[in-house]
Structures are given as structure tokens and as C-alpha cells.
Amino acid sequence: DSGVTQTPKHLITATGQRVTLRCSPRSGDLSVYWYQQSLDQGLQFLIQYYNGEERAKGNILERFSAQQFPDLHSELNLSSLELGDSALYFCASSAVIGGPNTGELFFGEGSRLTVL
Amino acid sequence: AQKITQTQPGMFVQEKEAVTLDCTYDTSDPSYGLFWYKQPSSGEMIFLIYQGSYDQQNATEGRYSLNFQKARKSANLVISASQLGDSAMYFCAMRERNSGNTPLVFGKGTRLSVIA
Numbered sequence: 001d002s003g004v005t006q007t008p009k010h011l012i013t014a015t016g017q018r019v020t021l022r023c024s025p026r027s028g029d030l031s032v033y034w035y036q037q038s039l040d041q042g043l044q045f046l047i048q049y050y051n052g053e054e055r056a057k058g059n060i061l062e063r064f065s066a067q068q069f070p071d072l073h074s075e076l077n078l079s080s081l082e083l084g085d086s087a088l089y090f091c092a093s094s095a096v097i098g099g100p101n102t103g104e105l106f107f108g109e110g111s112r113l114t115v116l
Numbered sequence: 117a118q119k120i121t122q123t124q125p126g127m128f129v130q131e132k133e134a135v136t137l138d139c140t141y142d143t144s145d146p147s148y149g150l151f152w153y154k155q156p157s158s159g160e161m162i163f164l165i166y167q168g169s170y171d172q173q174n175a176t177e178g179r180y181s182l183n184f185q186k187a188r189k190s191a192n193l194v195i196s197a198s199q200l201g202d203s204a205m206y207f208c209a210m211r212e213r214n215s216g217n218t219p220l221v222f223g224k225g226t227r228l229s230v231i232a
Binding site: 030031033041042045050055056088090092102107109112 | 209
């Protein structure tokens, strides 16, 4: 158990709809990252938040948005969904790098989104 | 330009044998970190091993070792004494500017199959 919690684990919806994926990072981790993994693909970085502020942006579509709340949980909002948005969406968190901490990302189990 | 290249889409190895999974990277940043993750069929991402660009020795974690060749920009994962449970996707990843919490960039992965 990585300590990162993602809900829902599975989600099936129709094209044009909007969904929200939720992530609770490990206790004490300030950074939250969102990644998308399409079928048989590597992980594509979407966006990172650090202590409530957007820190880095990757290949995130304009139809997608995210935020991190004061309690450090994060939500990824996906709107106007298309068939190609079907993927496994991972949330990860990391501690501040320093000392013996190598800054690895701890991943949740992912939210599998299917758009029909 | 692709920052992480994993040239082996799939690999087979006999149980109890050693196997090397290739990873090359591209960066002009002198400070970076290299990571390997395992993704079993269940989907979770499991951190295996880390190598910092300034580390003098190759990293080892149990049956996993990282063959770090800085001049060649390669960071191959060596798994010794393969087990059936090692069958999974393996991803190489890099973080640039290793002093801060920045996202990891992942390769496309190598699917390892261990044969009894």
C-alpha cells in the first residue's frame, strides 16, 4: 500500500460527459502529480501541484483541469469526454527531497476511465 | 525529443536467470535522478530503484541493480535470479533538476515475461 488513495477505481461514462477523479496523497506529502496511461503506453505527465499551487504542466488538454485543496487532496476534472480519453489516470505524491529521501513518486492504484 | 528511450518492447527470460532491461536518457542537466518502476498486470506502479547522477556507485536493491553508465547516458536495470512474479511492465524514468520536486518523465516501458 503506497498510502496514496484514488477514487473511483473504475468509471464508465459517455462521450461529452464530465467526470472528477479524486486523490489523497500520502500523509505529509505536499506534491501531487497526475499522469495518464493509455492502452499499452507509458505514463504521460499531465500536471503537478505543490502545497496548493500549480507547479508544472505537461501534456494536459484544455478540457482537463485540476486543483489541490488546503487539505492537500487533489481533483482532476475531465470534461467534454472523447473516446480517446479512455485511460488509466494515476495520481502520485512525493515528499520534499532531502536527506535519504530520493524523491520517488508514490502512486495510487489509478482510476480506470472508460468512455463509450 | 524523447528523453527516455526503452528500445525493448518485450523480453523473455528463463526463471532463475538474470535479465537486463535497457534504458537510455537524454539531458543536459548535470543534476538528475533515474528511477525504475514495475507495473504488474494489476496496474499499480511499484518503485524499484533509484540512481542519482552524482552517485559514485551503482544502486542495488535486493535482486535489482542499476548499471549506470553516465558517459553513455544509460541506466539499465538488471534483475538477478528471475522469478515468475517478475513478469510485468518495467518503466525507466528521469527527473531533471534533481534538487527539487519536479515531475518524472517515463519511457514507454518493456514488458518482461518470465518463463518457467
